Amino acid sequence: MLQVQDLHKRFGGFAAISGVSFDLEKGVVMAIIGPNGAGKSTLFNLITGHLEPSAGRVLLGGRDITGAAPHAICRLGVGRSFQRTNIFPHLSVFECVQAALLAHRGQGRNFWLRSEGLYRAETMALLASLGLQDKAESLAGELSHGNQKQIELGIALASDPDILLLDEPTAGMSAVETHETIALIARIARERGLTLLFTEHDMAVVFSIAQRIGVLHQGRLIAEGDPQAVRADPEVRRVYLGERS
Template identity: 50%
Template sequence: MTLLVVDRLTKRFGGVAAARDVSFTLAAGEMLAIIGPNGAGKSTTFNMVGGQLKPDSGSVTLAGRPITGLPARAIWRAGVGRTFQVAQAFVSMSVAENVQMALVSRHGRSRSLFTDTRRLYRDEALELLGEVGLRAEADRPVAELAYGDVKRVELAVALASRPKLLLMDEPTAGMAPRERGGLMALTARVARSQGIGVLYTEHDMDAVFGHADRVLVLVRGEIIASGPPEAVRADAQVRQVYLGEAGAAAALRARRKAVA
């Protein structure tokens, strides 16, 4: 079932088109990765879908409902969860309390002076923590966790809103290599079991080609390739873009070494 339809999204900053006629679809339970070199338009596209940027033209439809240009809060209410490149969590609170705060917001409960949020929705929070493998850490302060586990807390917080669509901005950024595959495998398992569409940007190619169902490649704001990971990996234009970028980086390192 098609969950997300992005149609000809365009965004300009001055005379520069950061995204130009970007179109794609995403099915429920599907993992779609957006990749591209720096300045390709990944973040711009991502933020137009999430409501952080308003497109100049084009449309975004979620489960048949137009959400184009709505504020981020309204898009969250429509069923879009999000994680960030730098994990967002209340480090002074326990793991469970972070998830409980998200549940309080979802259920519309007021945080008055007379409400002890630590007592609200604890069982539901523990269930969510079980889904991400952190139930045993429920009462630990987030500040004591390894960064990879903080990323899992953030995922549980995002799932607390029961999203139809999950946006993940560089989900493995800052994580140790051995932790990256675990987080992405967990995300894929949850997405498929709950029918959540996942749209993510990522620089780590193992996280892309090892876990995405489809890959979308942007260069200078335009899609140059889209399809299953192996087809995209073999695409001549994609290889040229990435090999060219790698070659330029190697030449720059050589020049710096020569100057030194």
């Protein structure tokens, strides 16, 4: 589904990403972990077109998408959420998700149709899958942080992606919100057959749903494999878990 090949990103003399390579197969849930400043968000921005790599390639289903515009990559089946919640705070929950559906269906610039009734059933079905149907008419910006993250997930899912990238989906959540959100993400990925790539600091979250884990340190991928292998890797334990060999 996704191939990252010898990816590099330099900002002046600083190497944010250095030679990162990995393959992600269809339907697999993979986590990218690492300390703050390891390059996780930069890697996501390179994959989704928000940054152009200094070297290397990104392939989606064998198609080279290196340096393509974010909207073009989205239309090819890549959904994305951000570390900072990215919603429309002055719209209702319904309108946030409906707007994403309108854009995906090519109606985003149709000024001759009233939008109120368009894709209403599809929008409500998506909200129901997120557990937000009872909040459809609420202003998005007035909901809890956890609910706003759910709205952002709904916006990403409205593009009907094949692969979903989530940048710290539980950041800033309470323990209860974290548990509920991870259960929700796991269920939706399973029901939709999604390939999932996510970053996360909470190791309990990572080891609860990830089938593969990649570990970034100072822009380099120092380990990649199944959770048991990564957990046992001495370099990972030293760098990330703070253990001494």
